[in-house]
Amino acid sequence: MSGPSRYDVADRAPRTLIDFMLRWETILIGLLIAVVIGNTIISPYFLDIYNLSDATFNFSEKAIIALGMTLLILVRDIDLSVAAIIALASLAMGLAADAGAGTGLLIPIGLGVGAICGAFNGLLVARIGLPSIVVTIGTMSLFRGLAQVILGDQAITKYPAAFQTLGQGYLIKWPPIPYSFALFLVLAAIFTFVLHKTAFGRKLFAMGNNPIAAQFSGIPVNRIRFWLFVLTGLLAGVAAILLTARIGSTRPNIALGWELEVITAVILGGVSIAGGAGTIPGVVLAVFILGLATFGLSLVNVPGIVISVLLGLLLIVSIAMPIVVRRLLKGKPVV
Amino acid sequence: MVDEPILRLDHVTKQFPGVRALHDVHMALYPGQVTALLGENGAGKSTIVKILTGIYRPDAGAIHIGGKLQSFSSPRDAWRSGVSAIHQETVMFDDLTVAENIFMGHMPLRSGKRIDWQLMNARAAELLKSVDADFGSEVLLKRLGVAQKHLVEIARALSHDSRIVIMDEPTSALSAREISDLFLIIAQLKAEGRAILFISHKFDEIFRVADRWVCLRDGEHVGEGLIKDVEPRGLVKLMVGRPIDQVFPKKKIEIGEPVLEVVGLSNPTEFADVSFTLHKGEILGFYGLVGAGRSETMQALFGVSKATAGVVKLNGKTLAISSTADAIVSGIAYVPEDRQVQGTVLPFGIRENTTLASLHQHTDKGILSRVSEQKITRKLGGRLSVKAAHWEQRLNELSGGNQQKVVIAKWLATSPKILILDEPTKGIDVGSKAAVHEFMGELASEGLAVILISSELPEIMGMADRIMVMHEGRIVKNFTRAEATAEAIVTAATGGGHHAAA
Ligand SMILES: Nc1ncnc2c1ncn2[C@@H]1O[C@H](COP(=O)(O)OP(=O)(O)OP(=O)(O)O)[C@@H](O)[C@H]1O
Ligand SMILES: [Mg+2]
Numbered sequence: 043m044s045g046p047s048r049y050d051v052a053d054r055a056p057r058t059l060i061d062f063m064l065r066w067e068t069i070l071i072g073l074l075i076a077v078v079i080g081n082t083i084i085s086p087y088f089l090d091i092y093n094l095s096d097a098t099f100n101f102s103e104k105a106i107i108a109l110g111m112t113l114l115i116l117v118r119d120i121d122l123s124v125a126a127i128i129a130l131a132s133l134a135m136g137l138a139a140d141a142g143a144g145t146g147l148l149i150p151i152g153l154g155v156g157a158i159c160g161a162f163n164g165l166l167v168a169r170i171g172l173p174s175i176v177v178t179i180g181t182m183s184l185f186r187g188l189a190q191v192i193l194g195d196q197a198i199t200k201y202p203a204a205f206q207t208l209g210q211g212y213l214i215k216w217p218p219i220p221y222s223f224a225l226f227l228v229l230a231a232i233f234t235f236v237l238h239k240t241a242f243g244r245k246l247f248a249m250g251n252n253p254i255a256a257q258f259s260g261i262p263v264n265r266i267r268f269w270l271f272v273l274t275g276l277l278a279g280v281a282a283i284l285l286t287a288r289i290g291s292t293r294p295n296i297a298l299g300w301e302l303e304v305i306t307a308v309i310l311g312g313v314s315i316a317g318g319a320g321t322i323p324g325v326v327l328a329v330f331i332l333g334l335a336t337f338g339l340s341l342v343n344v345p346g347i348v349i350s351v352l353l354g355l356l357l358i359v360s361i362a363m364p365i366v367v368r369r370l371l372k373g374k375p376v377v
Numbered sequence: 378m379v380d381e382p383i384l385r386l387d388h389v390t391k392q393f394p395g396v397r398a399l400h401d402v403h404m405a406l407y408p409g410q411v412t413a414l415l416g417e418n419g420a421g422k423s424t425i426v427k428i429l430t431g432i433y434r435p436d437a438g439a440i441h442i443g444g445k446l447q448s449f450s451s452p453r454d455a456w457r458s459g460v461s462a463i464h465q466e467t468v469m470f471d472d473l474t475v476a477e478n479i480f481m482g483h484m485p486l487r488s489g490k491r492i493d494w495q496l497m498n499a500r501a502a503e504l505l506k507s508v509d510a511d512f513g514s515e516v517l518l519k520r521l522g523v524a525q526k527h528l529v530e531i532a533r534a535l536s537h538d539s540r541i542v543i544m545d546e547p548t549s550a551l552s553a554r555e556i557s558d559l560f561l562i563i564a565q566l567k568a569e570g571r572a573i574l575f576i577s578h579k580f581d582e583i584f585r586v587a588d589r590w591v592c593l594r595d596g597e598h599v600g601e602g603l604i605k606d607v608e609p610r611g612l613v614k615l616m617v618g619r620p621i622d623q624v625f626p627k628k629k630i631e632i633g634e635p636v637l638e639v640v641g642l643s644n645p646t647e648f649a650d651v652s653f654t655l656h657k658g659e660i661l662g663f664y665g666l667v668g669a670g671r672s673e674t675m676q677a678l679f680g681v682s683k684a685t686a687g688v689v690k691l692n693g694k695t696l697a698i699s700s701t702a703d704a705i706v707s708g709i710a711y712v713p714e715d716r717q718v719q720g721t722v723l724p725f726g727i728r729e730n731t732t733l734a735s736l737h738q739h740t741d742k743g744i745l746s747r748v749s750e751q752k753i754t755r756k757l758g759g760r761l762s763v764k765a766a767h768w769e770q771r772l773n774e775l776s777g778g779n780q781q782k783v784v785i786a787k788w789l790a791t792s793p794k795i796l797i798l799d800e801p802t803k804g805i806d807v808g809s810k811a812a813v814h815e816f817m818g819e820l821a822s823e824g825l826a827v828i829l830i831s832s833e834l835p836e837i838m839g840m841a842d843r844i845m846v847m848h849e850g851r852i853v854k855n856f857t858r859a860e861a862t863a864e865a866i867v868t869a870a871t872g873g874g875h876h877a878a879a
Binding site: 049051052053054055056239240241244245247248251252254255256257258259260261262318319 | 395681700701702704705711713718719720721722723724725729733734736737739740743744745751755758759762763764765766767768769770787
């Protein structure tokens with residue numbers, strides 16, 4: 043019995059072209075190309091390096107949060123309070139700026155408030171064991187409500203100039219790359235590496251697919267969940283710094299509704315809402331598709347509301363498409 | 378015998394990507410008779426069950442029931458035509474009650490399409506009584522252990538009142554007493570003229586209940602006949618294609634110094650005052666009925682749950698284990714009982730499952746090395762003869778026994794010092810079982826200490842150096858290898874002969 047196995051087992055699956063064509067990332071690349079071509083046709087101003095660089099200001103902050111959200115959704119959690127964390131972090135920075143704090147102090151304040159809010163979510167979810175959707179719906183109202191109570195209906199606008207450059211300045215002059223976009227690219231590269239190349243990344247996928255088996259395999263499931271909430275809060279703090287600096291002010295309705303835009307990007311990026319499946323490159327592509335589509339449409343003066351309708355349709359169609367194609371390939375009825 | 382089959386399967390073929398699961402298979406079931414379906418892990422037994430219950434459609438072939446051609450496109454179609462099944466892997470609803478699970482899809486109704494809860498709960502209670510379950514019909518399913526869930530699954534199959542009852546490894550989670558109860562039920566079903574298809578890897582059971590047998594090898598029909606005309610050796614040879622020694626190869630191993638000492642381990646509900654010592658090179662058996670607290674005790678040792686009292690010492694040093702990660706670092710490995718929930722990540726491939734508990738061994742400067750992962754996967758997967766198309770194949774595409782082999786491989790890959798095996802050969806065929814036992818013996822001779830929980834008497838008596846018997850959360854008796862008799866062990870397990878633990 044101790045001889046070699048009597049079964050012949052290959053190392054890898056045979057690869058087929060259809061599998062590659064139906065990969066979500068392939069579909070997203072097609073979609074991105076379509077968006078670029080479409081925008082070039084509808085507006086002559088779209089393919090301009092300065093305009094494109096300008097466009098990145100509008101999505102980089104959300105994109106940074108989407109990276110953390112990807113990991114949370116991957117392990118079956120979600121954080122609906124990210125936009126409210128921005129409001130609270132921005133308020134804290136605003137109060138400090140009012141009291142005369144400089145850039146060197148404002149940054150740690152923004153990051154700290156973000157991380158603390160994230161830790162609060164994480165504690166309730168991973169320690170107490172409450173469902174993350176319930177907890178973060180609660181903290182969404184709590185954090186923003188707190189900001190509104192303290193701020194009333196005023197705005198804080200006294201930010202130092204050096205601070206404002208963080209949100210408005212460029213890391214490289216040519217090609218023009220803003221700080222926020224550069225930071226997003228660096229973070230995306232780090233997240234891609236960690237999620238897809240390291241043991242930690244593998245553990246996250248295991249947790250998302252079967253948290254019990256993951257725990258039985260020595261993975262500290264709840265500890266990791268806690269730290270992912272802290273991480274996402276921290277990234278919301280980063281976004282708060284960039285956004286506050288960019289618009290140079292703190293208002294109670296700052297970043298209102300961003301949580302849904304972030305989650306839209308994650309889902310369009312192919313992350314399963316049930317957990318356990320998804321890639322960072324997919325989410326990065328989705329961020330570009332959504333950001334560039336919004337930018338192109340706004341260039342030809344399509345109203346914001348219509349843009350949301352169109353993006354909603356895009357999300358539904360692109361998620362339904364591969365399912366429909368697979369059914370057609372298998373000869374099953376589509377509906 | 379009136380030998381007119383009630384069910385006939387002809388020229389059935391089923392292909393999966395890279396695997397021909399069934400090829401031109403035929404089979405017949407007869408009223409009032411039990412037909413045993415035999416075959417190695419991955420031979421195609423469960424695939425036949427899934428075709429007969431409308432879960433898979435065959436690529437070719439026909440099913441006739443009572444002479445009429447059938448074509449099932451859902452499990453519902455199948456039980457309308459009188460086929461119900463206990464599946465190898467139970468699929469049930471954790472948040473519903475036992476009664477709701479039993480009657481899912483065919484709940485008794487009152488006028489106005491409302492559910493008749495009273496009738497449903499009462500009928501469920503009757504069914505539970507017939508399988509001798511020790512829990513009520515209104516308990517939530519998630520409160521039950523694996524074996525208890527299996528009893529629910531059996532009750533569910535009986536609830537359809539079908540002419541044809543299929544049992545895919547119904548005894549794999551059960552201990553001797555529950556198995557006897559199941560055999561009484563089977564006798565009753567036979568007497569009522571029902572046809573039964575019985576799948577098991579345990580020959581003693583097959584020879585106890587079956588009237589006929591059909592054997593598959595690599596998806597092909599390789600023989601059939603009457604049980605009274607064959608003996609186990611012949612069947613094994615037919616199954617595997619070569620003769621195999623079924624006896625457990627217990628090696629004589631020098632028992633070393635104590636590695637693990639457990640004193641007074643307790644938890645408020647599951648186990649109390651559990652004390653034992655495990656030595657280097659020793660295989661320590663734990664026997665008990667379903668619900669005796671064996672798995673719970675071991676899970677506390679492994680850091681899954683917390684014990685409220687007691688001391689655990691590893692190599693003389695008191696051990697504080699508060700998580701499974703701690704346990705693994707201390708060199709403890711635990712092959713869990715419930716492979717679907719606790720053991721495997723079903724959407725992961727074989728390689729990713731094999732290395733999941735030992736990932737740090739395959740990282741170089743933080744980066745996972747696929748080459749290194751493939752090496753250990755090939756080595757252990759080959760050693761345990763995992764049958765698969767390729768090592769990246771997802772676990773949910775493997776047969777039950779092959780999934781179990783991957784779970785064992787995962788824990789061997791951690792190179793443990795203490796290996797706790799909770800029903801390790803559940804669902805594994807005779808040949809592979811001998812291989813696992815040989816492997817266990819070999820590891821013990823290299824100084825590994827093994828705790829073996831098994832509900833299979835021959836396994837535990839064949840492999841263990843000492844046997845602890847648990848009853849209602851306590852160790853009630855322990856036997857040395859020489860003292861142990863099947864009768865004494867079973868008596869102790871059922872609570873007979875009140876001896877205190879030594
Ligand atoms: N969904 C699937 N996709 C691909 N291959 C599959 C699928 N289901 C089963 N197979 C393959 O078909 C073969 C037969 O599997 P099956 O589950 O019928 O085996 P079995 O005889 O029940 O084995 P066991 O004794 O381990 O339960 C195996 O090689 C298995 O890998
Ligand atoms: Mg099977």
